[in-house]
Amino acid sequence: MATLSNHVPDPRLITAFAERRDGPLHRVNPWTKVGIVGALVLAVTAFDRLVLLAGLYGVVLLVYGLAGLPFRRLAGWYSLPLLFVVSVAGPLAFLEPGTPVGGALSTPLGDLSVTWAGLVLFAELGCRSLVVVTFTLTASMTTKYTDVASVLGRLLPRPIDQIALLTYRFTFVLLETLEDLVKAARSRGASLSEFWSNKRLYARILGMTMLSAIERSERLVKSMDARGYDGDVTLYGDVPRPPVHELAVVVGSYVAVVGYAAVAVHGVGP
Numbered sequence: 627m628a629t630l631s632n633h634v635p636d637p638r639l640i641t642a643f644a645e646r647r648d649g650p651l652h653r654v655n656p657w658t659k660v661g662i663v664g665a666l667v668l669a670v671t672a673f674d675r676l677v678l679l680a681g682l683y684g685v686v687l688l689v690y691g692l693a694g695l696p697f698r699r700l701a702g703w704y705s706l707p708l709l710f711v712v713s714v715a716g717p718l719a720f721l722e723p724g725t726p727v728g729g730a731l732s733t734p735l736g737d738l739s740v741t742w743a744g745l746v747l748f749a750e751l752g753c754r755s756l757v758v759v760t761f762t763l764t765a766s767m768t769t770k771y772t773d774v775a776s777v778l779g780r781l782l783p784r785p786i787d788q789i790a791l792l793t794y795r796f797t798f799v800l801l802e803t804l805e806d807l808v809k810a811a812r813s814r815g816a817s818l819s820e821f822w823s824n825k826r827l828y829a830r831i832l833g834m835t836m837l838s839a840i841e842r843s844e845r846l847v848k849s850m851d852a853r854g855y856d857g858d859v860t861l862y863g864d865v866p867r868p869p870v871h872e873l874a875v876v877v878g879s880y881v882a883v884v885g886y887a888a889v890a891v892h893g894v895g896p
Contacts, residue, residue: 635703635763637797643695643767651693651768655868656777659765661876665883666761670754672887676746679753686760693768703763707755715751719744776865796843803838807831 644652666686673679690700722744766774778787811827868876 634706636801637794638801639699640763640767641771644770647694647768649692649694649768651689651764654768655872656769656773656865658868658872658876659769660777660781661868662879663758663761663765665876665879666758668880668887669883670757672883674890676750676753679750679757683753683757683760686757686764690760690764693764695764695767700760700763704756704759707759708752711748711752711755715748718751719748722747773865796839796846799842800835800839803842804831804835807834 666682669682670679673682691697719740722741727740727742727745775791778790781787782790808831811831
């Protein structure tokens, strides 16, 4: 499924890295990874300087590399978050007041120009998005499914945890169905290289995928009921408490972020 997963994270590849690899980050406690994700979310919210955000992004990329994960895949998977950043921060780069970069673009509404402040804002939003996305992918590709199920079962209330686990498992069925439909279309001479010229074909493929998913889900529910499904499909793993040194890293991360927010942002101090 290389043609479909170049720009979309493939859960099969993520699961393969998590289950079959054994890197330094694979041996880190899953609860530690959850704590670091929370600290990163606070950090990208509190940090208000591009230098800090870029440095934080560099650290996350370093962790991704130390885990032995593929940078080529990561570059393709950045398409979706960068598309979101461009759609949100792109117009802001033109509307931010400041010194223009280059010339102005004449429009019926007036002259528009990208300012240095707008470029900085664009870079800050990009770093904020990529930091969280990169570490979330890193944690997903270094944590086994049983550990993920155990953490979700304890963090999320029921039935949200069951919905999340069933959705994850059924994603593989959707991908296989989509692959079969794409192969069938290509074997009949269809070309999927251009979206607008093949928009009807794309719509048919997506429609058939949804119909097939509904049919398979109905059969899945019947088979689960026949096997005595009682509303719990969680396969809990043995996830112990994090060791002392990992707890120290998590606590230190929160202290550093909260301290920076209190001193540098809110001006708390002597």
